[in-house]
Amino acid sequence: MFECQVCKNNQAREKLVDEVFKIDGKHALVENIPAKVCGRCGEAVFSSETTEKIRQMLHGTAKPLQSIHMNVFDFN
Numbered sequence: 001m002f003e004c005q006v007c008k009n010n011q012a013r014e015k016l017v018d019e020v021f022k023i024d025g026k027h028a029l030v031e032n033i034p035a036k037v038c039g040r041c042g043e044a045v046f047s048s049e050t051t052e053k054i055r056q057m058l059h060g061t062a063k064p065l066q067s068i069h070m071n072v073f074d075f076n
């Protein structure tokens with residue numbers, strides 16, 4: 001059963017989300033990741049299978065679809 005790690009809400013919707021990961025100082029954007037998204041705070045939770053697949057994708061030989069330039073801001 002779903003329980004949000006942030007707000008402990010237990011209602012979630014299945015959704016495809018985009019998420020930026022930082023691996024060895026390099027950012028990678030992965031689009032259309034299946035996730036459970038908390039109905040209250042919007043926190044996205046990935047299954048362990050999904051997390052593992054992303055990890056393999058980013059560390060392995062998978063070729064990205066494209067490279068984009070990204071504006072990065074530091075809030076401080």
Ligand SMILES: [Zn+2]
Nearest residue numbers: 004007038041
């Ligand atoms: Zn939540």
